[in-house]
Amino acid sequence: MNDIILPKAVENFIAATNAHDANALSAVFGDGATVRDDGTTFAGEIEIRKWIQEHLINPKIVITPISFAGDRLVASGDGEFPGGPLSFAFVFGIKDDQVTDLAIDPV
Numbered sequence: 016m017n018d019i020i021l022p023k024a025v026e027n028f029i030a031a032t033n034a035h036d037a038n039a040l041s042a043v044f045g046d047g048a049t050v051r052d053d054g055t056t057f058a059g060e061i062e063i064r065k066w067i068q069e070h071l072i073n074p075k076i077v078i079t080p081i082s083f084a085g086d087r088l089v090a091s092g093d094g095e096f097p098g099g100p101l102s103f104a105f106v107f108g109i110k111d112d113q114v115t116d117l118a119i120d121p122v
Contacts, residue, residue, distance in 0.1 A: 019080050019082065019083050020083070021080070021083055021088070022107070022109055022112075023112045024043060024107065024109045024112050024113055024114050025083070025088055025105075025107055025109070027039070027042075027043045027112075028040070028043045028105075028107075028114060028117075029078050029080065029090075031043055032071050032076055032077070032078050033076075033077050033078060035071075035072050035075055037064070037067050037068055037072050040067050040071065040072075041060070041063065041064050041067060043113065043114050044060075044063055044113060044114050044115075044117075045110060045111070045113035045114065045115050046060075047059070047115070048063060048113070048114055048115050048116060048117070049063075049115075049116045049117070050062075050063055050066055050116070050117045050118075050119070051116075051117070051118040051119065052066065052070060052117075052118075052119040053070070053119075073095075074094040074095045074096045075094045075095050076092055076093070076094040076096075077092070077093050077094060078090045078091070078092055079091040079092075079093070079100075081102065086106055086107050086108065086109070087104055087105070087106050087107075088104070088105040088106075088107065089102060089103070089104050089105075089122060090102070090103055090105060091103075101121060102121065102122045103119055103120065103121055103122060104119070104120050104121075104122045105117060105118075105119050106118040106119075106120075
């Protein structure tokens, strides 16, 4: 991925998103995980699965990493949504190669 070294959980998140694989994407998140996106917090497996389907799978999002530092991935996101591609910051909390929390904001 453009010589950017990513934690395994982030690599898995990007690969599952770009493959439009809802099950693989859901498996990236650990028990009790949260996602903050579009001003809303999604908590737990049911809410995160719904977020995955509505925000990543249905619009066929493809993530292209630009940079990674600390816990923050800056990436281009493109798909079937108005105004794309757009740049986003993904801030990951990770434990045991699983995402525990994720915050997504435009940059």
